[in-house]
Each structure stands twice: as C-alpha cells, then as structure tokens.
Amino acid sequence: xxxxKERIAREGRNxxxxxxxxxxxxxxxxxxxxxxxxxxxxxxxxxxxxxxKVLTAEISGIAPALxxxxxxxxxxxYARKAKPITMPAHVYxxxxxxxxxxxxxxxxVSPEFLGxxxxxxxxxxxxxxxxxxxxxxxVVEQSGAKLVGIGAVIEKSFEGGRELLTPLGVPIExxxxxxxxxxxxxxxxxx
Numbered sequence: 636x637x638x639x640k641e642r643i644a645r646e647g648r649n650x651x652x653x654x655x656x657x658x659x660x661x662x663x664x665x666x667x668x669x670x671x672x673x674x675x676x677x678x679x680x681x682x683x684x685x686x687x688k689v690l691t692a693e694i695s696g697i698a699p700a701l702x703x704x705x706x707x708x709x710x711x712x713y714a715r716k717a718k719p720i721t722m723p724a725h726v727y728x729x730x731x732x733x734x735x736x737x738x739x740x741x742x743x744v745s746p747e748f749l750g751x752x753x754x755x756x757x758x759x760x761x762x763x764x765x766x767x768x769x770x771x772x773x774v775v776e777q778s779g780a781k782l783v784g785i786g787a788v789i790e791k792s793f794e795g796g797r798e799l800l801t802p803l804g805v806p807i808e809x810x811x812x813x814x815x816x817x818x819x820x821x822x823x824x825x826x
Contacts, residue, residue, distance in 0.1 A: 636811060644821070646659045649816045651819075653734065655816065661695065661699075671702050681808070689757075690712050690714065690749070690755050691757065692714045699760060699788050703786065715743045716741060728743050729773045734763060749774070758787070762809055764794050765795065766799070769799060784806045785803070789809065793815055
C-alpha cells in the first residue's frame with residue numbers, strides 16, 4: 636500500500652530497540668480514511684478464505700481489524716487485556732509479551748463470541764516477534780474455531796515473527812514490510 640508506506644516514511648519514528656512510533660495515524664490518533672483503505676486491502680487479500688470473524692488484540696489492532704471486518708461484512712472481536720465484570724467466569728485466555736509495555740499481558744476472549752463454527756482471520760497493527768498473534772491463534776484453537784489467515788498492517792521482518800507463525804499453515808499478509816531499523820532510519824521492502 637503506497638499511501639501507508641508514504642505515511643510511515645513521513646511520520647514514522649524509529650525510537651530504537653525495534654520500536655516504531657506511528658502514533659499520528661495508527662496507534663494513538665487514527666487516520667480513519669487511511670484505515671478504511673487498509674481494511675479494504677486486507678479484505679481483498681482474504682476474500683476467498685470464508686472469514687466469519689476477525690480477531691485482534693486490544694487496543695491498537697482494533698482500527699484495522701474493524702475496517703477489515705466492515706469490508707468483509709463480518710463481526711470483529713478484540714481480545715481484552717483486563718477482564719470486565721460483564722465477561723463470563725470461563726474465558727479463553729492466553730498471555731503474550733508486550734514490546735511497548737515491557738511486560739506480559741493477558742488476552743481474554745469470551746466464549747459467547749467465538750466457537751467451533753467460526754472461521755477466523757487475525758488482524759493486528761504489527762507483526763514483529765509474532766508472539767501476540769501466536770497467542771491469539773492459541774485462543775482460536777481453544778475455542779475450536781478454524782484459523783484461516785493472519786494480516787498485519789506493518790511487519791518488521793527482522794524480528795522473526797513470520798517464521799514463528801508459518802507453522803500455523805495459513806496465509807500471512809502484511810501491507811508494508813520493514814526490513815531494517817538502523818541508525819534512526821526505517822527501511823521498507825519495495826513492492
């Protein structure tokens with residue numbers, strides 16, 4: 636997606652230690668028209684997978700997951716990081732390390748909304764180490780649903796996440812791939 640690459644080049648900031656700040660359009664302030672384009676492109680790439688639900692992690696994955704679900708005409712579920720009193724006693728729960736928070740976080744999904752008849756597309760803002768997406772895949776497995784694909788807005792290919800997720804045996808799509816973040820620079824893959 637050329638528009639996304641241009642925004643990363645113009646507004647993305649390499650904060651070091653693998654942290655890419657894209658708060659001006661994706662992680663704090665959300666550029667709604669850009670996210671609509673992201674969702675349409677993600678939906679186009681997974682249109683043939685029979686998706687019935689889109690799953691993401693709270694909070695930064697919600698915007699691209701929502702627009703993808705909107706384009707596919709299916710519900711979006713986001714894994715909560717804290718259990719509200721409205722959730723049932725039994726929930727699907729996995730943990731994953733948060734790169735930006737520097738600690739382990741829980742990912743909780745209610746069985747009311749995810750079950751064996753669902754075909755799930757995981758969409759997240761970043762594919763870096765792959766551990767958050769892997770935890771979401773384990774939630775899908777717990778529910779008995781079928782994982783049919785993984786989509787990321789931005790992939791940091793140098794962190795090995797794709798290699799971690801490849802054994803899941805589903806298509807993995809990234810809209811922009813960052814190949815290096817050295818000396819304050821951000822290098823993106825052509826194409």
